[in-house]
Amino acid sequence: METVLTETMAVPPPERPRPPAQGPGDWARRNLFRSPLDAVVTVVSAAAVGYVLYRLARYVFVTGRWEIIRVNLKLFMVGRYPADELWRVSVVVVAIALYGGVVAGFVAARQRRMGVAVERPAGWWRRGVDLVGRLWPLLGGTLLLLALCTTPGPWIMVGAAIVAAAIGRLVGPRLPQWSALPLVAAAGACFAVAVWFLLTPLGWDRWGGLMLNLFLAFTAIVLCFPLGVALALGRRSRLPLVRWLSIGYIELFRGVPLFVLLLLSNIALGLFWPPDDRWSSTVFGLVPDRPPGFVVRAIVAMALFTAAYVAEIVRGGLQSLPRGQSEAATALGLGPVRTMFLVVLPQALRNVIPALVGQFISLFKDTTLAAAAMEFLDLYGVREAVTSQTAFQGQNLTPEVLSFVMLVFWVGCITMSRESQRLERRLGVGRR
Amino acid sequence: MATTTGRPPPWRDVRVLAWAVQLLVVALVVAVVWWLAGNYRANTSQQGLRTDWSYLDQPAQFPIPNSDFRQTQPVKDAILVGLANTLRLAITGVALATVFGILLGVGRLSQNFIVRSAARAYVEFVRNVPLLVLLVLAVLGIVQNAFPRPSDSWVLGPIAVINVRGTNAIWYEGQTWRFFVAVVVALLTGVLVARWRRAVAERTGQAARGGLYGLLAGVMVLVAAWLALGLGVTTPELEGARVRGGINMTPAYFASLLALVVYTSSHIAEIVRGSIQAVPLGQGEAADALALSGFQRTRYVVLPQALRIGVPPIGNQYLNLMKNSSLAAVISFPELTKVTQLAVANSAPAVPAYTLLLAIYLVISLAISFVVNLVNRRLAIVER
Numbered sequence: 112m113e114t115v116l117t118e119t120m121a122v123p124p125p126e127r128p129r130p131p132a133q134g135p136g137d138w139a140r141r142n143l144f145r146s147p148l149d150a151v152v153t154v155v156s157a158a159a160v161g162y163v164l165y166r167l168a169r170y171v172f173v174t175g176r177w178e179i180i181r182v183n184l185k186l187f188m189v190g191r192y193p194a195d196e197l198w199r200v201s202v203v204v205v206a207i208a209l210y211g212g213v214v215a216g217f218v219a220a221r222q223r224r225m226g227v228a229v230e231r232p233a234g235w236w237r238r239g240v241d242l243v244g245r246l247w248p249l250l251g252g253t254l255l256l257l258a259l260c261t262t263p264g265p266w267i268m269v270g271a272a273i274v275a276a277a278i279g280r281l282v283g284p285r286l287p288q289w290s291a292l293p294l295v296a297a298a299g300a301c302f303a304v305a306v307w308f309l310l311t312p313l314g315w316d317r318w319g320g321l322m323l324n325l326f327l328a329f330t331a332i333v334l335c336f337p338l339g340v341a342l343a344l345g346r347r348s349r350l351p352l353v354r355w356l357s358i359g360y361i362e363l364f365r366g367v368p369l370f371v372l373l374l375l376s377n378i379a380l381g382l383f384w385p386p387d388d389r390w391s392s393t394v395f396g397l398v399p400d401r402p403p404g405f406v407v408r409a410i411v412a413m414a415l416f417t418a419a420y421v422a423e424i425v426r427g428g429l430q431s432l433p434r435g436q437s438e439a440a441t442a443l444g445l446g447p448v449r450t451m452f453l454v455v456l457p458q459a460l461r462n463v464i465p466a467l468v469g470q471f472i473s474l475f476k477d478t479t480l481a482a483a484a485m486e487f488l489d490l491y492g493v494r495e496a497v498t499s500q501t502a503f504q505g506q507n508l509t510p511e512v513l514s515f516v517m518l519v520f521w522v523g524c525i526t527m528s529r530e531s532q533r534l535e536r537r538l539g540v541g542r543r
Numbered sequence: 544m545a546t547t548t549g550r551p552p553p554w555r556d557v558r559v560l561a562w563a564v565q566l567l568v569v570a571l572v573v574a575v576v577w578w579l580a581g582n583y584r585a586n587t588s589q590q591g592l593r594t595d596w597s598y599l600d601q602p603a604q605f606p607i608p609n610s611d612f613r614q615t616q617p618v619k620d621a622i623l624v625g626l627a628n629t630l631r632l633a634i635t636g637v638a639l640a641t642v643f644g645i646l647l648g649v650g651r652l653s654q655n656f657i658v659r660s661a662a663r664a665y666v667e668f669v670r671n672v673p674l675l676v677l678l679v680l681a682v683l684g685i686v687q688n689a690f691p692r693p694s695d696s697w698v699l700g701p702i703a704v705i706n707v708r709g710t711n712a713i714w715y716e717g718q719t720w721r722f723f724v725a726v727v728v729a730l731l732t733g734v735l736v737a738r739w740r741r742a743v744a745e746r747t748g749q750a751a752r753g754g755l756y757g758l759l760a761g762v763m764v765l766v767a768a769w770l771a772l773g774l775g776v777t778t779p780e781l782e783g784a785r786v787r788g789g790i791n792m793t794p795a796y797f798a799s800l801l802a803l804v805v806y807t808s809s810h811i812a813e814i815v816r817g818s819i820q821a822v823p824l825g826q827g828e829a830a831d832a833l834a835l836s837g838f839q840r841t842r843y844v845v846l847p848q849a850l851r852i853g854v855p856p857i858g859n860q861y862l863n864l865m866k867n868s869s870l871a872a873v874i875s876f877p878e879l880t881k882v883t884q885l886a887v888a889n890s891a892p893a894v895p896a897y898t899l900l901l902a903i904y905l906v907i908s909l910a911i912s913f914v915v916n917l918v919n920r921r922l923a924i925v926e927r
Contacts, residue, residue, distance in 0.1 A: 156657045160657060366862075367908070
C-alpha cells in the first residue's frame, strides 16, 4: 500500500498552463508574426498603411491649402448669420450644454438609486483620462476649430459651455425623482424658445452652416417621432385597415430614396400648399409662408421619410418587450390604452434610444442631401459660395473644403455613435 | 332592461368600437389626401401647369451623354436608358461592395494587428461621413485631381487604361445575350458539378472538393461556350492621347461606383464582423476538437451560422446602395434621377415625373427585398 502511495506521490503534478507572456516581443509575436505568412502580411500591410499615412500627412501639412477654411470659418459654422447677433448662438449652445449636464447628472443619480452598477474609474484624474479617451474626437475637433478662430468669442462660448455642463452635472443629481417628465417637457419648450430666439434676427431660410445641419436633423426627428410611434402601433394593431395603411406608408417611404423625395418636395411641395383664396390658408396661421421656404420643404420631406424608419425601430422595441408586461398591466386592471401608454410604450421607447440615436446620425449625414437638392448654405452647400470668392477663385479648392466638411461630420457622428454605444451598455438593453 | 343576454350597448361593444376607430382613421387619411389633391388641382390650374402623363410620349429634347439616345426620341426611352444606368451602377456596386465588405469585416477580426487596425480605422471613418461628400470628393479629389491626362494614362497591361477622361477595362466583345448565355451556362455547370461531387462524397466518403471541381468545370464550359458562341475579348490600348477598345467607364460612373462601394462596404464590414462574433465561440472550438482544418472550420461551421444572422441586414444595405445610387445625379451620371431631372427641366410636369420615379424605385426595392426574403427563408433555421 505504501509503495503505491509513494509512487502516486512521485508523479509530478501536471504543469499549469502559463499565462501568456506580456513583454513587447511576445505581443509582436502574437499580433504581427504568428507564422511566416503572417509576417509577409505584416510587412506588406505596414508598407501600404505607411504609404497612405505619408500621403495623408503630406496632404494635411504640405500640399493642402487650408487658408480658405480659416478665413471662412464663420460661414461654415453659422452661414450668413449677422456677426453682431452671434451672441444668440452662443447663448443657445451654453443652454444646450447646461441641459445636457443636468440630464447626465439626473440619469446617473437615478441609476445609482436603482442600484445599477456603473463601472467608473476612481479619482478625478482617472475620470478625466476616461473622459478624454471617450470624447477625444469631439475635444480634438473643438480644439482645432478654436485654433482656427481669429476672435475671442468662440473661446468664451466654449468655456462657458463647459462651465455650464459642469454646473448642470452637479445640479442634476439633486433634482427630485419626479423630474423625468418635466425634463422632457422642458426640452421641447426650450427647443421652441431657442428656435424663436435664433430666428429673431433673420429667417431660417437664410441660416446656414453646421447650425442648419443640426437644426434640420433635430427638427425632422422630433417632428417625425409622433407619426413614427403612431405607425408602429398601427402596424401592430389588430384592426386590419389601420394595419394595412401603416404597412403601406412604411414600405412606401422605406422603398424610395430620400434624395428623390427632397427633389420632389423642393419642386412640388408648394403645389400641395393651400392656394391663397381658400379658407385653409388661415387655419390657426399654421401655414405661414407661401410658397414654403427651403427649410420647410426639407423638413417635411425628411420628417415623412424618417417617420417610416422610426416606426420600424419602435416596432422592434415593442416586439422585444416580454408579453408578461402587458399581461401584468391587464391583471392590475389597466385598460388597453393605459397599458400601452403607461407600461408598454415607455419601456419600449427606452430600449430603442440607441437605435434612435443611430437614426439621428444617419439623418444628420443626410442633411447634406437637402443642400444638394435645394439652394441651402449648409455645411455642404456653402462650398460653392466659398470657392467662388475672389481670393480663392479658380484654384480648385473644393477638395480642401470638402475634406474639412467631412472632418466636421465625422467628429459629430463618431461622437454620437460612441456615446450611444455607451448608453446602450448603460441602459442594459437586452439584459434587463 | 336586463343586460344579461344579448349584446352590450354599441359604445361598449369591442367589435363596433374597432370598426368605428378604423373608419375614423380611414376617413382622416382620405380627408387629408383629398385636401392635398384639391390644393394640387387648384394650384396647377391657377398656374396653368400640365398634370397628365402625355409627356412620356413627347420628344425628350435633351441628350444623354455616353449613350446612343437621340434627342428626338420620347421621354420614356430616356427613362429606360436611365433605368439601365441605375441597374448597372447598383448591380456592379452590390457585387463589389459585398466582396470588399466581407474582406474588411474579416480583416477587422484578423489576428494581425496592422490589418485589424487599418480595417477598423477605415470602417470607423467611412461609416461616419456623408456619402454625398465622399461622392463629390471621388470626382473632384480623385478622378479630376489625381488621375493622369490622357497622354500619360496609367496602363495596367491589357486589363485597364485609366486617365482623367475615363477608365477603359478589358471586356467581352460580341452580342450581349451570347455573353449572358455563356456566363449562365458556366455558372450552372459549376453549381451542378459541385453538387454532384458532394453527392459522391456522401456516398463513398471521399473528399468532396466540390468548389475545386465546380470551378474547373465552370471555367472549362465558359471557355468552350465563349469560343462556340463566337465571343471575343477587347482590351484597351493607348494610342497617343486616345484609348481604343475595352469597355469605357465615364469619370462620373467610376466616381459613383467608387463612392458607393467604399461607403456600403464599410457598412457591410460591420455587419459581417457582428455576425461572425455572434456565432458562439464554442462552435469554433467544437470544430477544432473535431480536427477540422481552418478552412473547413470557417466554411462549414462558422460561416453558415454567421450568414443566417447577417443576411437580412446585408440585404438592407443592398437596398440602401440602390437607393443611394440616386445621388449619382449630383455628379451628372445619367441614371434615373438625373434623367428625370433633365426631363423636368425640359418641361415635363414635375409631380407626375417624380411620382413615376418614386414608383420605379419602389418596384426595384420591393424586388430586392423579395429576393432577400427568399434567401433568408432558405438559410433560416427550420424550427419544429
